[in-house]
Amino acid sequence: MFHITELEAGEVRELHLCEDHARVYLNQAEADSQQEDSDTEGGPLGVGQTAKELSEIDQLVCDMCGITFFEFRNQGRLGCPHDYVQFENELEPLIANIHGEVEHRGRRPNRQKSVGGEVLPESTEELTRVIGMRKDIRNAVEGEDYERAGKLRDNIQKILHKWHAEDLKG
Amino acid sequence: MKFEVLKTSVGEWLKGTGPESDIVMSSRVRLARNLAQYPFVGRASETERSEIEDFLHSHLTKTSVGSRLEYTNLGGLEDLDRQFLVERQLISREHADATGARGVAIDPAEQISLMINEEDHLRIQCIHSGLDLEAVWEQIRGVDEEIEAVVPYAFHQRWGYLTACPTNVGTGIRVSVMLHLPALVITRQIDKVFRSLHKISLAVRGLYGEGSQAFGDFYQISNQITLGRTEDELIAQVADVVPVLIDYERRARDFLLQETEQNVHDQVSRAFGILRTAQTISAEETMQLLSRVRMGVLLGLVDDLHVSDVNKLLVRTQPAHLQKMRGVDLDTKDRNIERARFLRAYFESGSPDDN
Numbered sequence: 394m395f396h397i398t399e400l401e402a403g404e405v406r407e408l409h410l411c412e413d414h415a416r417v418y419l420n421q422a423e424a425d426s427q428q429e430d431s432d433t434e435g436g437p438l439g440v441g442q443t444a445k446e447l448s449e450i451d452q453l454v455c456d457m458c459g460i461t462f463f464e465f466r467n468q469g470r471l472g473c474p475h476d477y478v479q480f481e482n483e484l485e486p487l488i489a490n491i492h493g494e495v496e497h498r499g500r501r502p503n504r505q506k507s508v509g510g511e512v513l514p515e516s517t518e519e520l521t522r523v524i525g526m527r528k529d530i531r532n533a534v535e536g537e538d539y540e541r542a543g544k545l546r547d548n549i550q551k552i553l554h555k556w557h558a559e560d561l562k563g
Numbered sequence: 564m565k566f567e568v569l570k571t572s573v574g575e576w577l578k579g580t581g582p583e584s585d586i587v588m589s590s591r592v593r594l595a596r597n598l599a600q601y602p603f604v605g606r607a608s609e610t611e612r613s614e615i616e617d618f619l620h621s622h623l624t625k626t627s628v629g630s631r632l633e634y635t636n637l638g639g640l641e642d643l644d645r646q647f648l649v650e651r652q653l654i655s656r657e658h659a660d661a662t663g664a665r666g667v668a669i670d671p672a673e674q675i676s677l678m679i680n681e682e683d684h685l686r687i688q689c690i691h692s693g694l695d696l697e698a699v700w701e702q703i704r705g706v707d708e709e710i711e712a713v714v715p716y717a718f719h720q721r722w723g724y725l726t727a728c729p730t731n732v733g734t735g736i737r738v739s740v741m742l743h744l745p746a747l748v749i750t751r752q753i754d755k756v757f758r759s760l761h762k763i764s765l766a767v768r769g770l771y772g773e774g775s776q777a778f779g780d781f782y783q784i785s786n787q788i789t790l791g792r793t794e795d796e797l798i799a800q801v802a803d804v805v806p807v808l809i810d811y812e813r814r815a816r817d818f819l820l821q822e823t824e825q826n827v828h829d830q831v832s833r834a835f836g837i838l839r840t841a842q843t844i845s846a847e848e849t850m851q852l853l854s855r856v857r858m859g860v861l862l863g864l865v866d867d868l869h870v871s872d873v874n875k876l877l878v879r880t881q882p883a884h885l886q887k888m889r890g891v892d893l894d895t896k897d898r899n900i901e902r903a904r905f906l907r908a909y910f911e912s913g914s915p916d917d918n
Contacts, residue, residue, distance in 0.1 A: 470603065494792070502715075515718055521600065524602055
């Protein structure tokens, strides 16, 4: 367990992270401090980015799960599979720093065909969109737009069915 | 879960069998996997976490491996029972201490465990006694493929299998071996060994995983990188270094015997003496002393005791195991007394499965 105390603008913030997450966190902290030293040279997180640009990166939000890049940096954990797509450019230097590589070379899924008989892609991005659609349903219900909520529900069922990912309870 | 059965048996990793089991306690591989249609565990709502648990539980029972496993809802267990599973290395400490919907499926031989809603939706673990990484990989790959046939895991063309923490992305694989290296500790070579392991990006941890202190000279060596190499390459990275470490440890043991036999014999005998006579003893001290005795058994300095007995004692003197055996909750002070009582009784009767 790593206990990290951060002093930011006179405020004390305490973090308690396991070894792996501390590694992610400190990697980024290092990148930040390198950034402060120079506005043109970047560490793993910001090649040629200014501190202002970095704080803009922190504001980025995932369209599916709603996590901000800032939240990810604080927790060392991502919010959903779509983050890897949404934050791809921002994550790349960090991942390169951890693994020394940026391309998967291991096993790949051996997908069966979809329920409709078409070949399912390797990437599960379509299935992950369901996370955002569930959020849209909640918003639609709140706005009393039940027609839209119903349509979204049908669409979700279609995607889950296609991917053999329906809940057994139906 | 039939904890009553488990409490007098020992898990796979303490059997003390398999290749090189004088030094290699166990070989383990775990895979981190996630469902594509849900947020990662840390960001999932209570309802979503329950849905994830239900989804995985019900789909696992559709696989032949899943139907052989016993499923336990961890939220419904007492703290003591969760701690018990941690001590047997069937769940992680984080998984035990977390809150919310989560579970574990364990096979009767305790080689496979499937953790649901740990840091990732699914963590598959396979563990064998001794140095047996290839067989472990064969087995876990089979389990993973069977599950993947009914559960679409989150996958990205470029990043591979997607995980909550970027340190696991790609293969999601963690390969580890647990080694008993007392002679390298005594001869003060262990730090040098660890520094060289860090240089080739291998991690070293204590017996009970992440962040834990290495008690009793037991160390886990594992890969840190998970992306950009094949599973076979990552396994080889760990597997290739193990024979070197075994060789170092054997040489250090030989050295101790040749140069300082009287000293070593004395240390081992004193350790054994304390274990047989103490009236109160902590878990840490017990581990430390058992480690010395284990080395003594392997060097032929202790009679009438087998390595498997020592391995068994290593887990049965852990806090939750002691309390399960006794059938009551005990505070630290009472545990230390109970531990000493248990050890004395064990060595007096020589019977491993009393009470």
